Every structure is written in structure tokens, then in C-alpha cells.
Amino acid sequence: MISLLIFLCIAALFNTVTAGKHDIYSGYSVHGVQLRDRADQKVLYDLQIELGVDVWDHGAPGVNDALVMVTQENVAEFLEKLDENGMNHYLQISDVATAFERYDRELSSWKQSRTNRMLFDNYPTYEEVDAYLERIAAEYPNIVTLVNAGPSFEGRPVKYLKISSSYFNDTYKPVYFLDATMHAREWVTLPVALYTIHRLVENPRDQDRDLLENIDWIIMPIERLWRRTRSFNASVTTECWGVDANRNFDVNFNTIGVSSDFCSNTYPGQVAFSEPETRYVRDILLENIDRIQLYLNVHSHGNYVLFGYGNATLPTNVVQLHHVAAAMGAAIDARKLPQARYYLIGNSNMALYGSSGSAQDYGQLVGVPFSYTLELPGYTYGFLVPPQYINQINMETWEGIAASARLANLYYRARNSN
Incomplete structure (x- = not known):
């Protein structure tokens, strides 16, 4: 289950957090990518330039996975490139627009708890x-x-x-x-x-x-x-x-x-x-x-x-x-x-x-x-x-x-x- 914090992260990455505008991200997905060495980092770096994917977390080999947001148009090619290089990957968020809608509800609740804080x-x-x-x-x-x-x-x-x-x-x-x-x-x-x-x-x-x-x-x-x-x-x-x-x-x-x-x-x-x-x-x-x-x-x-x-x-x-x-x-x-x-x-x-x-x-x-x-x-x-x-x-x-x-x-x- 995707937590509130993932939703907050999503909201920070885009140009709008206004309800009703999330449909422009319909079909966007986020994928985890396991990194073995610097060569895998280089592959991800090249894909960021080549396909314009949005790297949320560059990751570290053997320490933590990279997280990458991909458009619906580029996802097949992106995953194919990972497979060609033997890089394990998994689906983290299937649809960013849906996550946005859930974020709006959670964020509204969070804002109500902001009073009396520095x-x-x-x-x-x-x-x-x-x-x-x-x-x-x-x-x-x-x-x-x-x-x-x-x-x-x-x-x-x-x-x-x-x-x-x-x-x-x-x-x-x-x-x-x-x-x-x-x-x-x-x-x-x-x-x-x-x-x-x-x-x-x-x-x-x-x-x-x-x-x-x-x-x-x-x-x-x-x-x-x-x-x-x-x-x-x-x-x-x-x-x-x-x-x-x-x-x-x-x-x-x-x-x-x-x-x-x-x-x-x-x-x-x-x-x-x-x-x-x-x-x-x-x-x-x-x-x-x-x-x-x-x-x-x-x-x-x-x-x-x-x-x-x-x-x-x-x-x-x-x-x-x-x-x-x-x-x-x-x-x-x-x-x-x-x-x-x-x-x-x-x-x-x-x-x-x-x-x-x-x-x-x-x-x-x-x-x-x-x-x-x-x-x-x-x-x-x-x-x-x-x-x-x-x-x-x-x-x-x-x-x-x-x-x-x-x-x-x-x-x-x-x-x-x-």
C-alpha cells in the first residue's frame, strides 16, 4: 500500500497540486530499479537524457534502488532497455494520477494538524x-x-x-x-x-x-x-x-x-x-x-x-x-x-x-x-x-x-x- 508520504513526494514533483488537474498524469508510472554497479548507474543516466525519464532517486549500487517516473509512451522502451542490460526492476506506482487523487485527500487531513507548530x-x-x-x-x-x-x-x-x-x-x-x-x-x-x-x-x-x-x-x-x-x-x-x-x-x-x-x-x-x-x-x-x-x-x-x-x-x-x-x-x-x-x-x-x-x-x-x-x-x-x-x-x-x-x-x- 502506497503511503501518504509517497503521495506527498508525488505532489512535490509536478507543476500543480490542484484537484481536477491530475488527469494529465494518467498513465505515468514509477518503477524501482536495482543497481549493481556504476555501469547500471550509467545506463540510468543515459536513459534520463535519451528518454527524458524523471529520476526521483538515483540510488546507490548495493545500497538502495533507483526510482524513475516514466510516461505511458516511453515505458515499454524504458523497460526494454533495462532488460537488455540485465537490470532488475519492479513497478512502484502504477498510475500517478490515481496516486495524486489519494494525495489530495491525505494532504487535506495533514494540513489540519499544522496549527501550533513552528x-x-x-x-x-x-x-x-x-x-x-x-x-x-x-x-x-x-x-x-x-x-x-x-x-x-x-x-x-x-x-x-x-x-x-x-x-x-x-x-x-x-x-x-x-x-x-x-x-x-x-x-x-x-x-x-x-x-x-x-x-x-x-x-x-x-x-x-x-x-x-x-x-x-x-x-x-x-x-x-x-x-x-x-x-x-x-x-x-x-x-x-x-x-x-x-x-x-x-x-x-x-x-x-x-x-x-x-x-x-x-x-x-x-x-x-x-x-x-x-x-x-x-x-x-x-x-x-x-x-x-x-x-x-x-x-x-x-x-x-x-x-x-x-x-x-x-x-x-x-x-x-x-x-x-x-x-x-x-x-x-x-x-x-x-x-x-x-x-x-x-x-x-x-x-x-x-x-x-x-x-x-x-x-x-x-x-x-x-x-x-x-x-x-x-x-x-x-x-x-x-x-x-x-x-x-x-x-x-x-x-x-x-x-x-x-x-x-x-x-x-x-x-x-x-
């Missing part, structure tokens, strides 16, 4: 996040500055907070830049960003006061409602909206891990930085490049701390990159639930799959010493974990953020003392 313990709306950022800036003007980076394609302000005990004027302090929901279907990343704000500003505990005294912070919850960006260019295509924001940065742009299909989830756009969201991240990086010591681009799911480059070229400081990433992963693992997988640390291409134009790689390219993609846990629920797990993920991820911040700060001070 904002970061739930999946907040854009309006709720915006109000939270405004309130924090108004109530803590001595340490918080609210910045409006500019409008999204649809005209909604993209805001972020600068958090500092010294008004961002102390050049001896490094900057830790964290953003979330670059892939908006990865909804659990947003509560983590908000919880980080909470721990730094509203609830600074004695053991963590050094994080505000010694480090300045930029936290940007890039809140959107869709898997891809919402830009539209009729001169390019009239069929699909947006691009993959995490393939839209100007680093090895449009070379690996992308699709030329305008409707693919890995379509990088016609040119780098075509999207306002990616330009805002770029501008923050470049404006603060002398002090940004660590950039954390938060995603889900998979329990990874990944670093560049996506074409398998290793940065010159790969040993230090791995050192800080391992400290982050170990701190999270110390607080994880027993059923959660341990974090895997490594190069994004070697540990997961090839990619180009990613935020992580761009941060490394322009000079951020420690630039990472953090893939949060999905447990067995995919992109949208149950609300009752959000607080757990918040707390364990905070431990990883704190550990990486302290270690990166030591590297920053050592570098500046020479």
Missing part, C-alpha cells in the same frame, strides 16, 4: 517565509539585515538575510553562504535554511555563540513552487517553462549531465545565467568572494556531501575539501536516526553522476575555498519526507553546518595569518 517544522508557503524573514529583520536589527536581491521571473521578491554581530564590517571574519530550494521539489531543504536562521538569531545557545561571533552568515531560501524555474521564452519553446537552475551556472556549461530537450528536468537553458535566481546567487558569491569561505547549496535527497567538479576534475584543494565535508557528514551521522543511511562524502561525479553548470562547481571556480552540495535524507520517502521527520533533519543538519563552519573558520584564519 514554521521550520512544516513546509511553509512563500508568503509565510517572506513574513518570517521580514519579522526576523525587524525584531533583530542589530544582527540581521534583510536584502531583496530582486524579482523572480514572476515578479516575486527573492530575499535573503545577512546575519552578523559586526554589521558585516569585520574582514577578519569569514562568510558562510547557504541557500536552499534551488530545486523546489526538494521541499525539506527550506525548513533547514529557516532552522539555521532560528539557531543563529532567535535561539543562540551558549555552545554555539562562537558561530555568530566569529563568522558572518548569508542565508537565502530561494522559495519557488516548481521543479524548474518559471521563466518562459516563446522564441525558444512554447511547450515548457523554465530550466534546471542547478545546470544554469557558467562553469563547463552545457557539457555533461544535461539535456537539449526543452522539457527535460536537466535542460540547462540557452545560455548560462539566463535565470534571475542563478544570477542572484552569482552576484552574492562575487560581491563577497574575498570573505566567503564556505558555500553550501542544499538539496535532497540521498545523504551526500559533494564537491566539484561535476566533470570528475578535482580541485587543487581536494584534501581540505574532503576534510571539511567529512567533518560535516560525521557530525550529522552522530545525530541521525538508526534507519537513515550514513552520509557519503566525495566528488559529485564519482559519488553520484556527472553534471555541468552547477552552483557547487561555480562557487569553486570563482574562488570559494569550500563549495558543496548537501543532499539531505529522504529516508524511504523521496523528495518530501513526512512532516514528523523535519525537526530531526533540522537538528542533525544544524550539527553538520556548525561543524563545517568551525573547521572552515580555522582554515580561513590560518590562510589570513600568513
Whole structure:
């Protein structure tokens, strides 16, 4: 029996959750694929590009299965390709539209239980996040500055907070830049960003006061409602909206891990930085490049701390990159639930799959010493974990953020003392 959480995951993956519109997914199915080795991963990666299948979970050989959504038109060819390569597979969801309808009923019940909970313990709306950022800036003007980076394609302000005990004027302090929901279907990343704000500003505990005294912070919850960006260019295509924001940065742009299909989830756009969201991240990086010591681009799911480059070229400081990433992963693992997988640390291409134009790689390219993609846990629920797990993920991820911040700060001070 498919649980509520599978339905929640489904809703996070599509451009609408409005009742009565689910029939467009009639015939879509989801298949589990068992992975034996990197060769099987390569087959799945090629099918993602060739057939435009939507990989919900890339899986890990011998650890967990991949999950793939396939259209009715492509399912026969998809399964045939798997059979040709001797890859075992099974049907996970027979009809996504039917699952959607069940999701609507379950979600309505879940929403009724949201009262009296903290904002970061739930999946907040854009309006709720915006109000939270405004309130924090108004109530803590001595340490918080609210910045409006500019409008999204649809005209909604993209805001972020600068958090500092010294008004961002102390050049001896490094900057830790964290953003979330670059892939908006990865909804659990947003509560983590908000919880980080909470721990730094509203609830600074004695053991963590050094994080505000010694480090300045930029936290940007890039809140959107869709898997891809919402830009539209009729001169390019009239069929699909947006691009993959995490393939839209100007680093090895449009070379690996992308699709030329305008409707693919890995379509990088016609040119780098075509999207306002990616330009805002770029501008923050470049404006603060002398002090940004660590950039954390938060995603889900998979329990990874990944670093560049996506074409398998290793940065010159790969040993230090791995050192800080391992400290982050170990701190999270110390607080994880027993059923959660341990974090895997490594190069994004070697540990997961090839990619180009990613935020992580761009941060490394322009000079951020420690630039990472953090893939949060999905447990067995995919992109949208149950609300009752959000607080757990918040707390364990905070431990990883704190550990990486302290270690990166030591590297920053050592570098500046020479």
C-alpha cells in the first residue's frame, strides 16, 4: 500500500497540486530499479537524457534502488532497455494520477494538524517565509539585515538575510553562504535554511555563540513552487517553462549531465545565467568572494556531501575539501536516526553522476575555498519526507553546518595569518 508520504513526494514533483488537474498524469508510472554497479548507474543516466525519464532517486549500487517516473509512451522502451542490460526492476506506482487523487485527500487531513507548530517544522508557503524573514529583520536589527536581491521571473521578491554581530564590517571574519530550494521539489531543504536562521538569531545557545561571533552568515531560501524555474521564452519553446537552475551556472556549461530537450528536468537553458535566481546567487558569491569561505547549496535527497567538479576534475584543494565535508557528514551521522543511511562524502561525479553548470562547481571556480552540495535524507520517502521527520533533519543538519563552519573558520584564519 502506497503511503501518504509517497503521495506527498508525488505532489512535490509536478507543476500543480490542484484537484481536477491530475488527469494529465494518467498513465505515468514509477518503477524501482536495482543497481549493481556504476555501469547500471550509467545506463540510468543515459536513459534520463535519451528518454527524458524523471529520476526521483538515483540510488546507490548495493545500497538502495533507483526510482524513475516514466510516461505511458516511453515505458515499454524504458523497460526494454533495462532488460537488455540485465537490470532488475519492479513497478512502484502504477498510475500517478490515481496516486495524486489519494494525495489530495491525505494532504487535506495533514494540513489540519499544522496549527501550533513552528514554521521550520512544516513546509511553509512563500508568503509565510517572506513574513518570517521580514519579522526576523525587524525584531533583530542589530544582527540581521534583510536584502531583496530582486524579482523572480514572476515578479516575486527573492530575499535573503545577512546575519552578523559586526554589521558585516569585520574582514577578519569569514562568510558562510547557504541557500536552499534551488530545486523546489526538494521541499525539506527550506525548513533547514529557516532552522539555521532560528539557531543563529532567535535561539543562540551558549555552545554555539562562537558561530555568530566569529563568522558572518548569508542565508537565502530561494522559495519557488516548481521543479524548474518559471521563466518562459516563446522564441525558444512554447511547450515548457523554465530550466534546471542547478545546470544554469557558467562553469563547463552545457557539457555533461544535461539535456537539449526543452522539457527535460536537466535542460540547462540557452545560455548560462539566463535565470534571475542563478544570477542572484552569482552576484552574492562575487560581491563577497574575498570573505566567503564556505558555500553550501542544499538539496535532497540521498545523504551526500559533494564537491566539484561535476566533470570528475578535482580541485587543487581536494584534501581540505574532503576534510571539511567529512567533518560535516560525521557530525550529522552522530545525530541521525538508526534507519537513515550514513552520509557519503566525495566528488559529485564519482559519488553520484556527472553534471555541468552547477552552483557547487561555480562557487569553486570563482574562488570559494569550500563549495558543496548537501543532499539531505529522504529516508524511504523521496523528495518530501513526512512532516514528523523535519525537526530531526533540522537538528542533525544544524550539527553538520556548525561543524563545517568551525573547521572552515580555522582554515580561513590560518590562510589570513600568513
